[in-house]
Amino acid sequence: MAEVIDIEDPADGRVDDFRDLSSADRRPDLPGRKGLVIAEGVVVVQRMLESRFRPSALLGVGKRYEQLAEDLADVDVPYYRADPEVMAEVVGFHLNRGVLAVAPRPESLRVDEVLATARTVAVLEGINDHENLGSMFRNAAGLGADAILFGDRCADPLYRRAVRVSMGHVLRVPFAQLPTWPDGLELLRAGGFQIIALTPNPAAVNLATAMTGQRVALLLGAEGPGLTEEAMAATDIRARIPMSPGTDSLNVATAAAMAFYERVRLS
Amino acid sequence: MAEVIDIEDPADGRVDDFRDLSSADRRPDLPGRKGLVIAEGVVVVQRMLESRFRPSALLGVGKRYEQLAEDLADVDVPYYRADPEVMAEVVGFHLNRGVLAVAPRPESLRVDEVLATARTVAVLEGINDHENLGSMFRNAAGLGADAILFGDRCADPLYRRAVRVSMGHVLRVPFAQLPTWPDGLELLRAGGFQIIALTPNPAAVNLATAMTGQRVALLLGAEGPGLTEEAMAATDIRARIPMSPGTDSLNVATAAAMAFYERVRLS
Known part of the structure; x- marks a missing residue:
């Protein structure tokens, strides 16, 4: 059961892992620093508690503790309880989600582990936008994609x-x-994965007919530059989403969602 | 041909339509104020020049004028040319896209006008997030949806x-x-539109089999609350995107994209 510890002094060293979250040079979640993983808000904290990420502490207002009490019943970590003003001073801004959990980074998963039972995976090259990465994972979760693999030059998920x-x-x-x-x-x-490059090139095969493999790996590059030729050349087929003339490519997470959807649309 | 006018004084009254864009209470693009429509960056300015929105003026750096010179050849509006610092003082922040165009709001289109030749349309209820609205239009353009209709409680597109x-x-x-x-x-x-409510309800019909009409109107509600019961009751069928258990609904613009994609996937 999480132990509730009241924090009244924003300078309290026990909440240092939550300090100055938006101050770029002191932020604890950057790789090479403490490498902490931070969950914000009740739903995301609950997902962390159900994941392989083991929180070492929580910081939140009393009301959020009440909402999380059941989830925290078997979790032996401190819940640092503070009022919103103290919390804002620690975190560096007013956090209207009212609760944070912090976890050390667990060991990375191995490629063979994440592929073991996977049927649909995305493989990313040059996706360096955190928002696109986040949306990609949300879409993968929602539409039943099984794993994400990082190729080259991607941001930290x-x-x-x-x-x-x-x-x-x-x-x-x-x-x-x-x-x-x-x-x-x-x-x-x-x-045994069919390796498919997603491209806006109109000469490519239609996505809906290109994905014939039992197991499918979708290569996705950044909006704008797209996949490198080296990556393209290493794939089995190039596939396109039917796009209207005179438009841009879709957002990369949205393009991935089309492909994930195509894999489950009749389920 | 656009006339180039150099602006050296940030207080110059001729660029008042571009002033303090991020200052909430003075922003010229809010309805009820001047109601101006603002395009940012070369690509969006080009789209404005090709649209029914007729810019009354542009403000930008010299380099962007050169990029737009061809597009502006037949356009009789002033191009206020300023260096980046002067521009930043006018606009209120540093605009790295380097060019803005401003247009008065044209008369609204009528429902019968936008429906005339439409095959696929989205109808929105309670979409009050500007980012979601923007993504919705981007996805509609990319995936060949023909029009967007606003039902109730939507933000200004x-x-x-x-x-x-x-x-x-x-x-x-x-x-x-x-x-x-x-x-x-x-x-x-x-x-003659088939009217389809998009819902996360697992009891609904699969989206891929629900969309049988030649003409289709997709009703979309906000993430979280979804469509109201009144709106649902006015539809012909309720359709779901196949979602994995334990996940949230998709972002509303992403959900719309799945439906638009379903309409063109074999084209």
């Missing part, structure tokens, strides 16, 4: 903003880093 | 943030306000 935009699903949808790029795609090919 | 997030597609995808709600849906029924 455990960054606070990505966790929040994903609604906590970065804590649930397994992800792993490919050891090399694009050669690491061979791990997928060896696992 | 011509708000600056919505224009930006839509990448200018609010200026291209026609939209209109239904005169009454939900009775106004009868205008769609009279036009």
Whole structure:
């Protein structure tokens, strides 16, 4: 059962892991620093509690503790209870979600672990926008994609903003880093995955007819530059979403959602 | 041909329409104020120039004028040219897109105008988030939806943030306000549209099999509350996107994209 500890002094060292969250140079959630993973709000904290991420402490107002009491019944961590003003001074801004949980980063999952039973996975190259990453995980969770693999030049999915935009699903949808790029795609090919590049190129095969594999890996690049030629060349097929003339490509997380949807649309 | 006028004094009254864009109480793009529509960046300005929105002036740096010179060849409006610092003082923040165009609001389109040749339309209830609205228009443009209709309690699609997030597609995808709600849906029924409520309810019909009409109108409500019962009751069928257990509903613009995609997936 979580122990409730009242915090009255914003300078209290026990809440240092929650301090100055939006101050870029002191933020505890950046890789290379403490590397902490931060969950914000009741729903995301609940998802963290159900995940492989084990919180070391929570900071929140009394009302949020009441909402989380059941979830915290078997969890042996301190709940630092503070009023909203003290919390705002610690965190550095007014947090209207009213509760935070902080967890150390667990060991990374291995590629073979995340692929073991996967049927549909996304493989990302150059996705360096935390909001797009967060949306990608939310869409993967909602539409039944099983894992996300990181190729090259992607942002940190455990960054606070990505966790929040994903609604906590970065804590649930397994992800792993490919050891090399694009050669690491061979791990997928060896696992029987059909490797599909998603591209706005009108000469590509229609997405709906391209995805014929039992197991499918969808390669997605950043909006604008798209996938590199090296990555494209390592795939089995190039697929397009039917787009209207004179429009841009879709947002990358939305494009991924179309492909995930295509895999489950009749289920 | 646009006339280039150099602005050296940030207080120059000729650029008042571009002043203090992020200061909530002085912002010129709010309804009830000047009601101006603002396009930011070369691509969105180009879309405005191709749209029914007729800019009355542009403000930008010299380099952006060069990029737009061809588009502005037949446009008789002033291009207020300023260096980035002067521009930042006028606008109230540093605008890294480097160019703005401002247009008065044209007369609203009528429902019958936007429906005339439409095959797929979205009808929105309670969508009051500008970012979601912008994404909705971007997805509609990309995936060939023909129009957006506003039911009840939606935010202003011509708000600056919505224009930006839509990448200018609010200026291209026609939209209109239904005169009454939900009775106004009868205008769609009279036009032969199949009226479909999108809902996370697992008891609803699968989206892929629900959309049987030649003409389809998709009703979408806000994330969280969803559609009101009154709106639901006025539809022909309730449809669901297949979702994984234990996840939230999708973002409303993403959910709309699935439905738009379903309409064009084999094209």
